[in-house]
Amino acid sequence: MSRPLGSKNKPKLPKNTGGLEVIKFEKQVEGSAIxxxxxxxxxxxxxxxxxxxxxxxxxxxxxxxxxxxxxxxxxxxxxxxxxxxxxxxxxxxxxxxxxxxxxxxxxxxxxxxxxxxxxxxxxxxxxxxxxxxxxxxxxxxxxxxxxxxxxxxxxxxxxxxxxxxxxxxxxxxxxxxxxxxxxxxxxxxxxxxxxxxxxxxxxxxxxxSAGIKAIQSECEYVNYDLKHIINGFSTAGILTLPDVETDEQKRAIINNIQQMFQGSDNTNQIAITFRTNIEDKPVEWTPFADGKNGADKYDSANNRTISRILSAHQIPSPMLIGQPDMSNAGFSSDADKIEMAYQLYQKLTGNYxxxxxxxxxxxxxxxxxxxxxxxxxxxxxxxxxxxxxxxxxxxxxxxxxxxxxxxxxxxxxxxxxxxxxxx
Structure with missing residues (x-):
């Protein structure tokens, strides 16, 4: 039986986003509190x-x-x-x-x-x-x-x-x-x-406080790295399907496919779109190339982030927090290098x-x-x-x-x- 005209008890349908998922980022932590x-x-x-x-x-x-x-x-x-x-x-x-x-x-x-x-x-x-x-x-x-x-x-x-x-x-x-x-x-x-x-x-x-954005970035990189293990480093490809009539049908199809392909046993993510031109092929899979460019960008950005965090803490050498430092700088041993970096830290901010x-x-x-x-x-x-x-x-x-x-x-x-x- 249909609802009376003007009824307010209509089902709430998800907003039509063309089958694309929207990622919402957390609000940034400010450098100082209001x-x-x-x-x-x-x-x-x-x-x-x-x-x-x-x-x-x-x-x-x-x-x-x-x-x-x-x-x-x-x-x-x-x-x-x-x-x-x-x-x-x-x-x-x-x-x-x-x-x-x-x-x-x-x-x-x-x-x-x-x-x-x-x-x-x-x-x-x-x-x-x-x-x-x-x-x-x-x-x-x-x-x-x-x-x-x-x-x-x-x-x-x-x-x-x-x-x-x-x-x-x-x-x-x-x-x-x-x-x-x-x-x-x-x-x-x-x-x-x-x-x-x-x-x-x-x-x-x-x-x-000057390094809070860098600290947040590293938190995101850690999460990004975790996603590499759980769902793959990036989207694996695009699955194009024939268009369906309602958003509810789209959501049901997407949920079924996600259950089939996602998870630690399947490793990769997929993007799903619905084509409106019914004369085209009914189903099409477009894989993404699994290049190393994304990993290189990740490593480069993460290294810059680590450097910024150390600068915010005024720590002159990563060795002071247990990370490797490949520079020699004329020191006879790593122990001497660490001790010199520690003394510099004391003068910069440690004593204060x-x-x-x-x-x-x-x-x-x-x-x-x-x-x-x-x-x-x-x-x-x-x-x-x-x-x-x-x-x-x-x-x-x-x-x-x-x-x-x-x-x-x-x-x-x-x-x-x-x-x-x-x-």
């Missing part, structure tokens, strides 16, 4: 409040970017703190009851290199003299608007900003670690690193990055009455045995003093679920 007032007390980090998650995805999906970040973290932490040189006793070797200063440095260094900032929660302990310091993942933090004096007086934390109804944000007062007189016992405070950045108002731009992390640890030491500056064991690339031994020594010292921590005196961290949490 900050907007949520009208709920906090400032959104990105238009959809998901910018830190986008940066985290880039870190997890780009091999070169991932390696560059990890190298930068190792450059900041060096071979660990030299506890013997600082002459710390057991209770001074831990920022809280659960992990050492070395672990805290690694946590905040990783956040700093991914997001351009890091967050630390500070709580005065039960003795009303010492403090506990906890790392807060930066992607869980949002800031409040500036007050009339141009200051951010509080921050908000949530375990999942995409589901604030399930994980309601918790507002925590902001603090400058140099002013201990305003800290009440048992109350959590948050310190967030702020550095000068002329491109943003609230949230820091990532340190590699380390300073942005270590200065906060020095402030934490002062809050806890530890009258000593941070001392680290230097990292070198031309003596691998020594580096391995230094790492083991640092970890051993930390384990030896764990029993000296007074857990009953330590205040627990407040997390994004509004509950106390052991990290």
């Amino acid at each position: 900050s907007r007032d949520s009208k709920q007390g906090y400032i959104k980090w990105g238009v959809k409040n998901d910018y830190p998650q986008l940066l985290l995805n880039l870190y997890n999906q780009s091999p070169t970017h991932h390696a560059a970040i990890n190298f930068g973290v190792q450059s900041i932490i060096q071979n660990g703190l030299d506890y013997n040189a600082m002459q710390l006793d057991g209770t001074q070797t831990y920022p809280n009851a659960y992990y050492s200063w070395d672990t805290l440095i690694r946590y905040i260094a990783l956040d700093y290199l991914i997001y351009g900032s890091y967050a630390i929660q500070i709580i005065k302990n039960k003795d009303n003299k010492t403090f506990s310091f906890y790392h807060i993942p930066m992607e869980k933090v949002r800031c409040s608007p500036y007050d009339e004096d141009g200051q951010i007086t509080s921050y908000w934390i949530s375990s999942d900003w995409s589901q604030v109804s399930m994980y309601p944000p918790l507002q925590i007062e902001a603090i400058d670690m140099r002013d201990e007189n305003v800290i009440d016992r048992g109350k959590p405070y948050i310190y967030v690193l702020k550095t000068y950045d002329p491109t943003v108002t609230y949230y820091q731009s990532p340190l590699y 990055h380390r300073e942005q992390v270590i200065k906060s640890l020095n402030d934490m030491f002062k809050l806890n009455g530890i009258d000593v500056e941070i001392v680290q064991k230097p990292l070198h690339f031309n003596d691998f045995d020594e580096s391995d031994n230094n790492n083991s020594s640092s970890e051993t010292v930390a384990r030896d003093v764990e029993q000296d921590v007074d857990a009953d005196n330590i205040e627990e961290k407040v997390d994004g679920n509004n509950n106390n949490n052991k990290q």
